[in-house]
Amino acid sequence: MNMETTTQAPEPQATGSQSSAQATVIEAKNLDLTFQTNDGPVHALKDVSLNIRKGDFVSFIGPSGCGKTTFLRCIAALERPTGGTLSVNGMTPDEARRQRAYGYVFQAAGLYPWRTIAKNIKLPLEIMGYSKTEQDKRVEQVLDLVELSGFGGKFPWQLSGGMQQRASIARALAFDADILLMDEPFGALDEIVRDHLNEQLLKLWARTNKTIGFVTHSIPEAVYLSTKIVVMSPRPGRIHDVIDSTLPKERPLDIRDSPEFIEIAHRVRDGLRAGHGHD
Amino acid sequence: MKSIIAVFTVLTAIIAIWYIACVPMNIKGVLDGAERAGIEVVPETARERRDMSEIGLVISNRFAIDETWSQDRPRLPAPHQVAVELWETTVEKKITSKRSLIYHGQVTLSATLLGFAIGTGLGILLAVGIVHSRVMDMSVMPWAIVSQTIPIIALAPMIIVVLYSVGVQGLLPKAIISAYLSFFPVVVGMVKGLRSPDHMQLDLLKTYSASTAQGFWKLRLPSSLPYLFASLKIGIAASLVGAIVGELPTGAVAGLGARLLAGSYYGQTVQIWSALFAAAILAAALVAALGLIERLLLGRMGVKT
Structure with missing residues (x-):
């Protein structure tokens, strides 16, 4: 019932989704995670199995408590599963983290207020021991990627919320990990800024060909961005449905009015509603 | 500007209270000195004055009020006495002096x-x-x-x-x-x-x-x-x-x-x-x-x- 690998199989090539040909990057098998709390055990994840292939853009969507963030944190080795297996780039999550396999973007930008934007982006590079010249080069590159060139010398409080979040994405991109994990990165931003950032994120994804894991509350956001949408349901946190998107890789904002888009969104909504029915 | 006035008002009030407090605090010492100098004070002997309230002494010996602010060894020195002492022992004394x-x-x-x-x-x-x-x-x-x-x-x-x-x-x-x-x-x-x-x-x-x-x-x-x-x-x-x-x-x-x-x-x-x-x-x-x-x-x- 996990991995109800589904339907849209007939025309993978035609949709421009190249991912089916690519190697598996993240593989979860029967993953369990139980937190011991004062009120007894909480099943954050139960029997979660999922394959994410190189170049996929995977969204995790579901109500609070469905384990979408927990799953992302497991991939990042910020949480330790209590059962099942999880591999990232063929390694354990811990090993993968030590190999700088992923960049992580949190809901809040979390920039250091005492560092300029450029210095903030250098933070992981300093920790990982890059040379000064290499640091400067990479800062330039990623600032350009998130369209913040020229803002390197500014302090975080001088930037808007959306720009701060872009800077934090640049920080996650700076050390050029193949995987980008994003935990509701745009959740705190208003609709208009969010649309703009979604568009930019897709462009960035196309340019860098990274594998992206993206946690969100928003159905349109999930459908607009993803090649694969994972619908999750709570108590215990589990995968309810996995939807392979039929949308082309090239996605202008107005694709959201197309019948295809609406159909996928519909299916996601149905999945969310059915998931809730278990309560 | 408003805050400067406020600060100044508070400061003035403190100094005023300080000067007023000096009068009853020092009056007995001043009167003792005056008696020794042969000036007529009310009541006449230190013994009688000992049991009287300071305020009462001030009222009956108003001539002595000035004196309470300029004694050599007052119980409570007046602000200007402290200021003068501070000035003399900082600016006017050599830094090497034991009194600086x-x-x-x-x-x-x-x-x-x-x-x-x-x-x-x-x-x-x-x-x-x-x-x-x-x-x-x-x-x-x-x-x-x-x-x-x-x-x-x-x-x-x-x-x-x-x-x-x-x-x-x-x-x-x-x-x-x-x-x-x-x-x-x-x-x-x-x-x-x-x-x-x-x-x-x-x-x-x-x-x-x-x-x-x-x-x-x-x-x-x-x-x-x-x-x-x-x-x-x-x-x-x-x-x-x-x-x-x-x-x-x-x-x-x-x-x-x-x-x-x-x-x-x-x-x-x-x-x-x-x-x-x-x-x-x-x-x-x-x-x-x-x-x-x-x-x-x-x-x-x-x-x-």
Whole structure:
């Protein structure tokens, strides 16, 4: 019932989704995670199995408590599963983290207020021991990627919320990990800024060909961005449905009015509603 | 402008109350002096006056009011007497003179600064240990709190005596008393500051596989600076108090504390008050200096002020 690998199989090539040909990057098998709390055990994840292939853009969507963030944190080795297996780039999550396999973007930008934007982006590079010249080069590159060139010398409080979040994405991109994990990165931003950032994120994804894991509350956001949408349901946190998107890789904002888009969104909504029915 | 007027009003009120308070406080001494000089006072003998209220004496001997502000050894010196004494013992005396407040202030200041340095260093080290080790957190913190419940007046002579018996005297014992008072606010503030980064910040460093040391230098230490400075300002004032208290039981010949003590031995109230004011001015200057350093440093760190 996990991995109800589904339907849209007939025309993978035609949709421009190249991912089916690519190697598996993240593989979860029967993953369990139980937190011991004062009120007894909480099943954050139960029997979660999922394959994410190189170049996929995977969204995790579901109500609070469905384990979408927990799953992302497991991939990042910020949480330790209590059962099942999880591999990232063929390694354990811990090993993968030590190999700088992923960049992580949190809901809040979390920039250091005492560092300029450029210095903030250098933070992981300093920790990982890059040379000064290499640091400067990479800062330039990623600032350009998130369209913040020229803002390197500014302090975080001088930037808007959306720009701060872009800077934090640049920080996650700076050390050029193949995987980008994003935990509701745009959740705190208003609709208009969010649309703009979604568009930019897709462009960035196309340019860098990274594998992206993206946690969100928003159905349109999930459908607009993803090649694969994972619908999750709570108590215990589990995968309810996995939807392979039929949308082309090239996605202008107005694709959201197309019948295809609406159909996928519909299916996601149905999945969310059915998931809730278990309560 | 409005705030300047307010500050000025408060200051004027304090000085006015001070002058008024001088009259009843000093009236008996003035009348005793006047009687000896053969001036007629009411009532005539010191014995009779002893049982009368000061206010009553003031009313029946109004001619003496002026005198209460210019005695040699008043119970309560008038503001201008203290001001004149301060001026004479700072600006007009040579710094090398034993009567110069600058000389005494500098003696106390050196003990204060040394004690502050020791206390701050110790405080920061303890805080770092407490934040990184659960064992230290549980074992050191209670003692740090207990240490501050012992009155320093009781402890200071013991520290001095113990150190003297092992041959340590002079600046260091005073500095240690200073440090004893100043390390505590630094520990408390620094622990709070080092723990101020939230979970997300710590998780972020974890995703970089940052070491504990990197986390300390890049995140915890910079985050703690605003807390540290708040503590340092309390700490330096406490250091000064510690240095002065440290001068009292030794019968020290130099320092603001020694000046206070000598003044009280010889009934030189003007000298006591001017030493007190010198200490207060010194404390204010030290706190202000720290405030300036804070502004410069945090400003350079880009913190919005």
